[in-house]
Amino acid sequence: MLEKTTRMNxxxxxxxxxxxxxxxxxxxLYYLDDFSLGEIAEEYNVSRQAVYDNIKRTETMLEEYEEKxxxxxxxxxxxxxxxxxxxxxxxETLSRDRLSEMVERMxxxx
Amino acid sequence: MLEKTTRMNxxxxxxxxxxxxxxxxxxxLYYLDDFSLGEIAEEYNVSRQAVYDNIKRTETMLEEYEEKxxxxxxxxxxxxxxxxxxxxxxxETLSRDRLSEMVERMxxxx
Numbered sequence: 078m079l080e081k082t083t084r085m086n087x088x089x090x091x092x093x094x095x096x097x098x099x100x101x102x103x104x105x106l107y108y109l110d111d112f113s114l115g116e117i118a119e120e121y122n123v124s125r126q127a128v129y130d131n132i133k134r135t136e137t138m139l140e141e142y143e144e145k146x147x148x149x150x151x152x153x154x155x156x157x158x159x160x161x162x163x164x165x166x167x168x169e170t171l172s173r174d175r176l177s178e179m180v181e182r183m184x185x186x187x
Numbered sequence: 188m189l190e191k192t193t194r195m196n197x198x199x200x201x202x203x204x205x206x207x208x209x210x211x212x213x214x215x216l217y218y219l220d221d222f223s224l225g226e227i228a229e230e231y232n233v234s235r236q237a238v239y240d241n242i243k244r245t246e247t248m249l250e251e252y253e254e255k256x257x258x259x260x261x262x263x264x265x266x267x268x269x270x271x272x273x274x275x276x277x278x279e280t281l282s283r284d285r286l287s288e289m290v291e292r293m294x295x296x297x
Contacts, residue, residue: 095255146256146258152297156294176272
């Protein structure tokens, strides 16, 4: 569940601009502020079921956007590569070839 | 006009997965294969006006997606940075500090 929360937080981060204001509000309360479905329902004066349905639909939309655009996936790839570069730049003798190879891998990620 | 074509080609590249199959077909014929509106209309047995309207709407959608997600914009930033890294890696003496600074700028772009 924690893993799902982390993933949803990231997907929300990347794709929130494509959601409606209501979808954004529910998702932010549920995933970022850790409100329960009941608390959100009370806040918006709707049924718990309505909040649940809206959030489920939004989760599906976020996964569909990720399937199409791969923003989170590419972010993870770039993050790994940046970490590799940082480590390589800490080594006593810099390897031009390895650094160049990483830069070319970065260029290919787009 | 050439500049617009280049921009549309890029936006199409980044966001085509969010378009309908028909939007994709028209855009690909018009912008990638350089068909005229009349030729596309003939191909699909619709009016020239219908093709024009569809393409205009799609262009607007692509600009809206770019406004929201900035994929082309970020791609351009990364491309510039990658070019800077390539040039720095060609210098006789490698500068650890400058390379690190570029890696951190890359990390911030996401």
